[in-house]
Amino acid sequence: xxxxxxxxxxxxxxxxxxxxxxxxxxxxxxxxxxxxxxxxxxxxxxxxxxxxxxxxxxxxxxxxxxxxxxxxxxxxxxxxxxxxxxxxxxxxxxxxxxxxxxxxxxxxxxxxxxxxxxxxxxxxxxxxxxxxxxxxxxxxxxxxxxxxxxxxxxxxxxxxxxxxxxxxxxxxxxxxxxxxxxxxxxxxxxxxxxxxxxxxxxxxxxxxxxxxxxxxxxxxxxxxxxxxxxxxxxxxxxxxxxxxxxxxxxxxxxxxxxxxxxxxxxxxxxxxxxxxxxxxxxxxxxxxxxxxxxxxxxxxxxxxxxxxxxxxxxxxxxxxxxxxxxxxxxxxxxxxxxxxxxxxxxxxxxxxxxxxxxxxxxxxxxxxxxxxxxxxxxxxxxxxxxxxxxxxxxxxxxxxxxxxxxxxxxxxxxxxxxxxxxxxxxxxxxxxxxxxxxxxxxxxxxxxxxxxxxxxxxxxxxxxxxxxxxxxxxxxxxxxxxxxxxxxxxxxxxxxxxxxxxxxxxxxxxxxxxxxxxxxxxxxxxxxxxxxxxxxxxxxxxx
Amino acid sequence: xxxxxxxxxxxxxxxxxxxxxxxxxxxxxxxxxxxxxxxxxxxxxxxxxxxxxxxxxxxxxxxxxxxxxxxxxxxxxxxxxxxxxxxxxxxxxxxxxxxxxxxxxxxxxxxxxxxxxxxxxxxxxxxxxxxxxxxx
Numbered sequence: 001x002x003x004x005x006x007x008x009x010x011x012x013x014x015x016x017x018x019x020x021x022x023x024x025x026x027x028x029x030x031x032x033x034x035x036x037x038x039x040x041x042x043x044x045x046x047x048x049x050x051x052x053x054x055x056x057x058x059x060x061x062x063x064x065x066x067x068x069x070x071x072x073x074x075x076x077x078x079x080x081x082x083x084x085x086x087x088x089x090x091x092x093x094x095x096x097x098x099x100x101x102x103x104x105x106x107x108x109x110x111x112x113x114x115x116x117x118x119x120x121x122x123x124x125x126x127x128x129x130x131x132x133x134x135x136x137x138x139x140x141x142x143x144x145x146x147x148x149x150x151x152x153x154x155x156x157x158x159x160x161x162x163x164x165x166x167x168x169x170x171x172x173x174x175x176x177x178x179x180x181x182x183x184x185x186x187x188x189x190x191x192x193x194x195x196x197x198x199x200x201x202x203x204x205x206x207x208x209x210x211x212x213x214x215x216x217x218x219x220x221x222x223x224x225x226x227x228x229x230x231x232x233x234x235x236x237x238x239x240x241x242x243x244x245x246x247x248x249x250x251x252x253x254x255x256x257x258x259x260x261x262x263x264x265x266x267x268x269x270x271x272x273x274x275x276x277x278x279x280x281x282x283x284x285x286x287x288x289x290x291x292x293x294x295x296x297x298x299x300x301x302x303x304x305x306x307x308x309x310x311x312x313x314x315x316x317x318x319x320x321x322x323x324x325x326x327x328x329x330x331x332x333x334x335x336x337x338x339x340x341x342x343x344x345x346x347x348x349x350x351x352x353x354x355x356x357x358x359x360x361x362x363x364x365x366x367x368x369x370x371x372x373x374x375x376x377x378x379x380x381x382x383x384x385x386x387x388x389x390x391x392x393x394x395x396x397x398x399x400x401x402x403x404x405x406x407x408x409x410x411x412x413x414x415x416x417x418x419x420x421x422x423x424x425x426x427x428x429x430x431x432x433x434x435x436x437x438x439x440x441x442x443x444x445x446x447x448x449x450x451x452x453x454x455x456x457x458x459x460x461x462x463x464x465x466x467x468x469x470x471x472x473x474x475x476x477x478x479x480x481x482x483x484x485x486x487x488x489x490x491x492x493x494x495x496x497x498x499x500x501x502x503x504x505x506x507x508x509x510x511x512x513x514x515x516x517x518x519x520x521x522x523x524x525x526x527x528x529x530x531x532x533x534x535x536x537x538x539x540x541x542x543x
Numbered sequence: 544x545x546x547x548x549x550x551x552x553x554x555x556x557x558x559x560x561x562x563x564x565x566x567x568x569x570x571x572x573x574x575x576x577x578x579x580x581x582x583x584x585x586x587x588x589x590x591x592x593x594x595x596x597x598x599x600x601x602x603x604x605x606x607x608x609x610x611x612x613x614x615x616x617x618x619x620x621x622x623x624x625x626x627x628x629x630x631x632x633x634x635x636x637x638x639x640x641x642x643x644x645x646x647x648x649x650x651x652x653x654x655x656x657x658x659x660x661x662x663x664x665x666x667x668x669x670x671x672x673x674x675x676x677x678x679x
Contacts, residue, residue, distance in 0.1 A: 103557035103608055115584070118613025119557050192559025192583055232562050319562075323637075323657045356657050358609070358639060432565050439566050443661055452658040462640055468609065541582025543568040 023277035023447070024235035025437065026400070032392035040395055045290070049344075049385045053293035055286050055398065057344035058309040062385030063376075069347035070372045071148055071313065075100030075125035076359050077472040079135035082125040085362065086140060092366055093373065096178075097140070098148040098349065100124035101158070106193050108154045108527030111476040121472030123359070124150075128476060129522045131483045133161040134168070143171030147178040148223070148313070148347075153195040155182035156204050157526045160513040163216070179220035179269055179313070182208060185246040186225045188422045190232035190431060192539070195527060198419045200534040204509060205250065206257040209264040211510035220269040222250060223313060229427075230273035231319045233435020236280045237401050239273060241408035242418075242427050244291055248409070249418040251300055265296060266306035269346075274336040275317040281336075282388060283397035285312065285343035291402050314340035315349040321356040325451035326463050329353040334371045341375055342388055348372055358465040425542065432543075480522065487520040495519050496529045503533045548576040548672055550601040551594050553585040555618070556610045563635055564605035570661035571603075571668070587617040595625055600672050606636040612645070619649045629673045635659070 020028050029036075040046070047053055050060030059065060072094055075082045086097055102124040104116040110128050111120045120126050127133055137147075142165060151158040159180050166176055184201040187194045194201065205222065212221045226234075226243030234242065247268060254264050270288065274281050292310035296302040316336040321329045330353045337350050350368040352360030360368070376382055388394045415421045422428070441447040448454045495516040502512045509530075516526055552568045554561055561583060572578045579597050581590070594602050602622075606614060611634065622630055633653035634646065643654050653667045 107557045109557070115557055115586075118610030119608055122609035123558070187559070192561060193557075194559075231560075233566075321657075357637065435562050436566055436569050439570070439661060449658070453660070465639060467639065467641070539582065541580050543565055543572065543578060543580045 022236070022280040023275060023438075024237060024280060024434075025441075026235075026237070026280065032396050034392065036392050036396040037399070040399070045399075046389060046395075052297070052305070052308060053290040054309055055290040056386035056389050058289065058311065059344075060385075062344060063341075063382035064385070067376050067382060068341065068345055069096045069146065070094055070369060070376075071096040071098045071347045071349055072365060072369055073098040073100050073148075073150065073315070073349050074365065075102070076123075076466070077121040077125065077468055078475050079125055079127065079132045081472070083136055083138055083140070085365075086136075088362065089365070089369065090140070090145070092369055094369060096146045096148065096347065099136070099150065101149075101151055102126045103193075105158070105523055106151065106153065108157070108195050108523055108531075110522050110524030111473060111480055113524060116473075118473075120476050122468055126472065126476045127158065127161070127523065128480050129483050129520050130161050130164055130517050131479065131520065132476075133158075133165050137162075137165050137169075141171070142166045142169055143175055148181075149179070150181045152181055152184055152187050152191075152193060153201070154523055154527055155180045156208055156509060156513050157517070157523050159208065160510065160517045163514060164517050173216045175218065176216055177218045179223050180208070181225060181271070182222045183225045183246065183271075185249060185418055185422065186228050186243070188537070188539075189229055189242060189246075189427045190234075191228040194537050196530065196534045197537045198422060200503075200530075201537075202250075202253045202419065203257075206254050206259070207508045207510055209254050209267075210257065210259055210508055212267060213259065213263045217267075219267065220311075221264065221267045223269050223271045224250065225271040227271050227273045227315055229431065230275060230317065232431050233438060234431045235434050236275065236277065236284045237404040238408070238427075238430060238434060240284050240288055240291075240401055241405035242431075243270065243272070244288060244295070244405060245409055245412050245418050247292065248295060248299070251296070252417065255300070261296075261300050261302045262304040262307050265300070265302055266304060266309075270310055270312040272312055272314050272340070272345075273317050274314050274340050276320050276332065276336060278335065278339050279394060279397055280401075281339040282343045283394055283401050285314075285340060285345065286386075286394070286398045287401040287405065288312065290398070291405060311346045313347040313349070314345040316351045318351055318355060321351060321353075322449060322451050323356040324456070325460060326353050326357065327460070328451050329356070330367065330371070333368065334375070337371060337375055338379075338381065341381055342386075344386060354463060354465050357463070359468070361464065361466045425539075428539075429542075483520050483522075492516070492519050492521045492525070496521060496525060499526065499529050500533050503530055548601060548668060549597060549599045550576050550578050550603055550668070551590065551597055551599040552578060552580045552603040552605070553590045553593070554583045554605045555585050555587060555590060555614045556606060556608050557584060558606070558608040558610075559583055560607050561605070563607070564603075567603065567605070567635060567661065567664060571665060574665040576601075576668070587614060587621055590618060591621040591625060591627065594622070594627060594630055599630060601631045601633065601668055604632070604634045604636075606634065606638075609637070611636065611638055612642060615646055615651050616649055619651070622650075631668065631672050633664070633668065635664070
């Protein structure tokens with residue numbers, strides 16, 4: 001006779017742990033059933049792919065129509081070296097470019113500035129003036145490729161350079177397609193590569209919205225990024241909440257700058273992390289689409305369906321890569337890459353196995369691209385749209401994630417908005433708290449990282465890594481000196497003064513920056529001109 | 544007299560990725576040390592000035608950008624100039640194996656790559672900090 005049982009422990013064997021949680025610390029039940037999604041209404045909450053609220057995807061045909069763009073972020077050393085890497089990635093079947101700039105460029109400093117010491121070409125490619133941008137895209141048809149540029153504080157300056165190179169190539173701005181990250185809020189929150197205080201930084205962004213609406217209509221003017229927020233230690237729900245609330249802030253500022261919401265909202269794109277907790281990530285992307293659709297239609301009264309549709313890029317989690325047993329990272333990355341594909345990402349970057357140690361070697365970068373190609377062509381997961389839709393677990397998790405994000409929205413709205421929340425250090429503290437909690441869980445071995453705190457035997461020998469020497473810095477400084485010797489310095493000064501006047505009196509800065517770029521003004525000079533007008537931001541260090 | 548170990552934590556260079564610096568600052572504080580986190584983009588001169596002013600026993604640097612071979616020698620020279628040779632300098636971040644002997648040679652004592660347990664950092668500091676200080 002069968003014995004009456006109660007609870008999982010007595011039903012079979014004892015569970016391996018007292019509490020099962022996602023990597024973000026969210027408790028998960030042993031089983032999900034129809035009771036978990038009894039309030040779910042298919043038409044209202046999911047809809048078919050391509051239909052509001054786009055939970056299941058923004059395209060009716062999913063990847064049957066077109067695969068995601070395999071966009072591998074790359075850049076190092078000089079523009080010449082990076083140009084070679086791009087040509088190699090395109091030859092290997094990459095379908096879009098993604099530019100990684102070095103820290104001096106990201107921080108608006110020329111390679112000869114004292115703060116650039118030791119940093120030129122290290123974390124990305126160094127670009128100081130239009131001359132470097134011409135080299136970077138030499139032999140690459142900007143009318144034919146799409147380019148993503150990870151640039152934030154000096155986004156307007158670098159974008160102006162890109163537009164001038166396109167102009168030189170004869171590629172019309174109306175047809176150009178690509179993305180600038182241009183997301184300053186997550187810099188204040190997480191990555192900390194800010195220059196100006198929040199409000200003038202927001203002004204640069206709305207200037208770009210307005211300029212592109214008229215002149216570069218196919219360009220993604222911003223990539224609102226959760227990636228860095230997650231890397232800084234946020235949970236999945238915090239990544240979702242802060243990123244989408246940043247999106248709300250940009251839309252709000254765009255409207256306040258006098259734009260019609262449907263004029264610029266369709267060009268807003270997003271960028272999420274893909275961490276190791278498989279289902280939690282899938283739920284996050286699906287929740288993001290539903291939340292954004294509602295925000296845009298209901299809060300901002302957007303009428304154009306393209307304003308409702310959240311399009312996103314994904315990158316696998318750099319922070320999850322381990323320096324120990326680096327080949328494990330190939331497997332980690334493959335699994336992380338599968339989640340956004342199952343959730344309908346528009347583009348994807350897969351990290352290389354050696355990135356906990358250095359920038360990737362060419363071989364490692366190619367293997368990372370192959371990982372995506374194997375998912376795309378061999379697994380069959382691309383043939384059915386939103387294949388996990390309707391899963392009791394996934395739908396419940398999607399709903400929970402959305403509700404947690406909305407609770408954060410309320411807190412931030414009460415503070416007056418994201419800029420105000422940042423000024424109070426609110427998202428920064430929330431993330432730091434999560435980062436420390438996670439690290440403690442790793443320390444206690446409640447969170448297992450294979451090769452780090454479990455399965456540590458047989459580490460294997462060291463792998464070959466990319467080593468960037470000082471020659472890039474010397475080359476870049478020499479080239480900068482040549483550019484400065486060749487150009488009309490009086491004209492540059494005049495144009496920088498005009499930029500300052502425009503910044504002070506509220507003119508759109510983009511046309512002024514384009515003129516300065518054409519005269520070969522440097523990134524450092526243009527950023528300094530605006531530093532003179534707007535000052536610099538500094539945060540008070542808090543542990 | 545029972546001294547708390549005094550640690551100045553800084554992020555030199557242009558990089559802003561401060562997760563590691565902040566997590567380790569909290570871990571050292573929770574381990575009973577006095578932690579002074581001076582934040583981002585600190586020049587070697589500022590770091591050494593902070594160490595002097597704070598009477599630091601330890602300087603913890605967090606560098607992920609690859610600029611360590613430029614920043615660390617400068618910090619060590621300045622410490623020498625200011626007579627702070629007995630301050631323990633430790634470094635966390637992305638440091639290629641090939642650079643570790645060179646850094647040891649100039650006097651950087653502890654190197655903590657990604658994946659280092661926080662407890663290892665605490666233990667290393669307690670074991671290697673100058674002797675005028677008793678562990679808390």
